[in-house]
Amino acid sequence: MLKLKKFGKALAAAALVAGSTAVAAAEWPTQPVNLVVPYPPGGPTDIVARVVADELGKRLGQTVIVDNRAGAGGNIGADLVARANADGHTLLIATTAHAINMSLFKNLNYNTRTSFEPVSLLTEGPLVLVTNPDVKAGSVKELVELAKSSKHGLTFASSGNGQSTHLSAELFRTMAGIEMTHVPYKGSAPAMTDLMSGQVDIMFNTMLSSMPFVKEGKLKALAVTSAQRSQAAPDLPTIAESGYPGYEATAWNGLLAPKGTPADVLAKLNGALKEVLADPSVKERFAAQGFDARWLSTQDFGAFIDNEISKWADVVEKSGATVN
Incomplete structure (x- = not known):
């Protein structure tokens, strides 16, 4: 009988906890x-x-x-x-x-x-690979050739260490076998400013931040980083179809x-x-x-x-x- 009473109390306590959780969830927020x-x-x-x-x-x-x-x-x-x-x-x-x-x-x-x-x-x-208009490359293939022929390689901007704008470029650098120097910024806006002024060569950036400048002729877009082409820019090839199958970021x-x-x-x-x-x-x-x-x-x-x-x-x- 004592064990049954203890079991009953345990069940009641469990029900109380479950009930209070349900009430809390129902009332949240x-x-x-x-x-x-x-x-x-x-x-x-x-x-x-x-x-x-x-x-x-x-x-x-x-x-x-x-x-x-x-x-x-x-x-x-x-x-x-x-x-x-x-x-x-x-x-x-x-x-x-x-x-x-x-x-x-x-x-x-x-x-x-x-x-x-x-x-x-x-x-x-996806992100979009954009370059300063003065960079002598109109495609991913030409960009890789430029990087390989350049004595110091290319510089790439990012919106900060560890951001997708950083590691997507590192992935590309590794797959393409080229030299690129990372220049991190505190956000996308200052990075884009330096990219457009020629302080850095390229950037992997969001389409939201990049495409308005592409349309104004202040940047060149070479490719998108998704596995499939983007509906927002269907004429842009993917990096994967530009010679690097398996690339996706x-x-x-x-x-x-x-x-x-x-x-x-x-x-x-x-x-x-x-x-x-x-x-x-x-x-x-x-x-x-x-x-x-x-x-x-x-x-x-x-x-x-x-x-x-x-x-x-x-x-x-x-x-x-x-x-x-």
């Missing part, structure tokens, strides 16, 4: 949701975040605030969210960099695999929550995002930036991140890329 963007305002990730915040807030019935916490290649914002309360009110807009940083930086205060709960992918799209944005966030909260958030990313107006706004809206289940997004970490770790090792 109970306050404004903080969407941490680990980059400055105005960049591609910030633009994606503001579209998502606006639409997500409508579906959750709560304000979603975009909080820019830039610095250290996206690591400052990521560390902040990793240490936040796991109640679903502080979330991270993660990018390709948070997969790359796992192998590029030696002393991170967070672990992309274990410090967060995956929620969903948000967007994915995409810039993505996704949503992560602190480790330990209740599963029911994650499910509610993931379901709301599914509606947001299926909205035709959202798809149209992302397409104009060269991104595809892409929803994934929490489980599939976790697998996606795991694969990205492994992929870029291999690139870092083979290329010898370092943080400088």
Whole structure:
């Protein structure tokens, strides 16, 4: 009888915990949701975040605030969210960099695999290989020939160490067997300014940041980094079809929550995002930036991140890329 009483109490306690979790999830969010963007305002990730915040807030019935916490290649914002309360009110807009940083930086205060709960992918799209108009190359083949014939090789800009704009170029350098010197900047805007003025030769950058300058004749576009041609620039070949089969690098944005966030909260958030990313107006706004809206289940997004970490770790090792 005593054992039965203890068993009954244990069941009651378990039911109470389960019930409180369900109630918490049903009531969430109970306050404004903080969407941490680990980059400055105005960049591609910030633009994606503001579209998502606006639409997500409508579906959750709560304000979603975009909080820019830039610095250290996206690591400052990521560390902040990793240490936040796991109640679903502080979330991270993660990018390709948070997969790359796992192998590029030696002393991170967070672990992309274990410090967060995956929620969903948000967007994915190619980068575009652009050059200063004075660079004597009109194709990827001619660019490689130029690099091989140049005494000092080429210089390439990036929006910062560990960004997709950095490692996509390192992957290309390794596959093409050419010399290129990395020149990191604090964001895409200053990098583009120096590229257009001839301070650096090339850059792998987002289509959102690059294509307006291409249309104005201030930059030349040679290829896109995706496996297939981009609908935003269908005349541009891929790097893979330009002589480097297997080359593929995409810039993505996704949503992560602190480790330990209740599963029911994650499910509610993931379901709301599914509606947001299926909205035709959202798809149209992302397409104009060269991104595809892409929803994934929490489980599939976790697998996606795991694969990205492994992929870029291999690139870092083979290329010898370092943080400088």
